Amino acid sequence: MREIKAKDITKAVAQLCQQANFELGGDVLLALRDARQNEESPLGKEVLGQLIENARIAQEERLPLCQDCGTAVVFLEVGQEARISGGDLYAAVAEGVRQGYTQGYLRKSMASQPFSARINTGDNTPPVIHTEIVPGDKLRIMLMPKGGGAENMSILAMLKPGAGRQGIIERVVKAVDTAGGNSCPPLIIGLGIGGTAEKAMLEAKRALLRPVGKPNPDPEVARLEKEILVRVNALGIGPLGLGGTITALAVHAEVMPTHIASLPLAVNLQCHSARHKEVVL
Amino acid sequence: MDVMPITSPIEAEVIERLTVGTRVLISGVVYTARDAAHQRLVQVLNRDDSLPFDINGQTLYYMGPSPPRPGQVIGSAGPTTSGRMDTYTPPLIAAGLRAMIGKGNRSLEVREAIKKYKTVYLVAIGGTGALLSRAIKKAEVIAYPDLGVEAIMRLEVKDLPAIVANDIYGGDLFEQGRARYRKRRY
Structure with missing residues (x-):
């Protein structure tokens, strides 16, 4: 069994939260540039240009691309030959979200009790976690901040x-x-x-x-x-x-x-x- | 394309010149409010109580920012979906609210109130919070601090870019834009 430390999972998730919110993927940027080329509306073209400019500013200044830094949706692919040590897997992921959103000055948008109290949990936890067991001994973590x-x-x-x-x-x-x-x-x-x-x-x-x-x-x-x-x-x-x-x-x-x-x-x-x-x- | 610099609070006679599609750069004071703050403001009005700030002639920006880093005025600061504010909006307009900044289209009731009370709805570009934050020069919480990110803030802005989406003449940018570029009905 290959060992993966819970604290390394926390660290990785904290980094992913920030990376995802500051850096728009190259594939998205490419698609936006193509869209700007093909859009027939002049106003639409201009808006697409602003989205590209916004991505540049966000990356350079480490500012969130959008003030809605989303629910942290996490897809985990856990290799069946891997063993998590030094802590609970889901707690390690949640701690990573807490650290990432706090250290990155990301907006915390999770409300407790959805239909009455709606108190902000203060650290963007809990994340929404989807887990799959896959062959191998690695852990793949995909983090998607999903806007409301x-x-x-x-x-x-x-x-x-x-x-x-x-x-x-x-x-x-x-x-x-x-x-x-x-x-x-x-x-x-x-x-x-x-x-x-x-x-x-x-x-x-x-x-x-x-x-x-x-x-x-x-x-x-x-x-x-x-x-x-x-x-x-x-x-x-x-x-x-x-x-x-x-x-x-x-x-x-x-x-x-x-x-x-x-x-x-x-x-x-x-x-x-x-x-x-x-x-x- | 032409861009009109305007000052907020917006004078009544300026509202008449803000027709659908007009690009504006807003300077002056705007107040933030999202769902939770709207709910409270309308509760206050229903009790015939006084609002935590004088809303007469003022501008609301539907926005809840990300937190500032040390030394920054504000974090990312783009608009949220205006439609969620629709049920609360007509009473606020009747109470004197003169302009709103958000994203997405408005209900028929809001559009009617905009015409009736000579108000304007402006859209800022959703998802450009990093870009828009540059226009915000000062930010302070003035009401409902317990709401955290949803507290009401008084912002001082310089050249905040927006586009007129609903005007006093009944124009609607979303309907017009869609009609112009629709290829066929499904």
Whole structure:
């Protein structure tokens, strides 16, 4: 068994929180530059230019890209040959979030008791952690600060199997149309298709971790992604909802088998501040 | 494109010149308020009590910043989604609020109140909090400190960039922009 120390996990998570909030990924920047090239609206072009400029300032000055530094969503891939020593895995991750958000002067946005007290927990804990056991002896940590505005526009639709491909397309387009400018487009649209209700939702979020615009390896799914992207960009919503031809940068769909009675469709929207960083211990 | 420098609080006659799509640079004083502060302000109005600051003619910025590093005025400071403030907004407009800065579109009720009371809704670019923070020269909490990031702050701003999204003539930037670039109905 390979040993991974809990305190190294804490340190790594603290760094990821800050990196993710200060440094926009190269793939996102590239997609934004392409979007600025292709956007037909002059105002949209200008807005995209400001997003790129904002990313430069954030990185240079170590200022959060967005004041909403998000819920810390953490995907863990734990090698089955690895052993965590010197502490509890989830406590180590939570401590990393606490340290990262405090040391990085990141905004703490977690409210306790969602429907009454809503007291800020003060350190952005608890994180939302998704764990997978995988072959090997390493620990992969992927951290995604997820802003509230875009997350609020997520949907889960349990479609009838007969709705099929067309039903999926219509429902996704409707979700983006309803979200309008509120989810801070241009978006990355994460889709989970199939599985069960909760599995679809989880895969919709995991799809957002893919490099922007990298198609699903299955050509049939990749065609669906492409068609939805064209339909969404025809809505005219544009950057920040001010009108334009680039409402989404990419559609990432994950597809899995489902029950004979079901066609679950989960839509998780990612704002243009598509922040995530990862490390392997 | 033309940019109009304006001073906040915004004079009533300036509001008349702020038509949809006008680019402005705001200088002067604005107050921050998000969901929790709005809830409290409206509770105060419902009790016929006095608000923690004189809202007459003032500008609200829907914003909760990230904390400043030592020596900084403020952290990242971009707008939050305005739609969450919609239910609280008409009574605040009726109480004298003259301008709002946020992101995203407004409800029909808010748009009607904007027309009726000669108000303006401006959008700042969501997700550019690092860039927008440069326009903020001074920040102090003036009410509800227990709300932390959602406390009401008085900000002094210089050339804060925004775009008129809803004007007194009933114009709506989101509807106009979408209509212009929509390719087909789904």
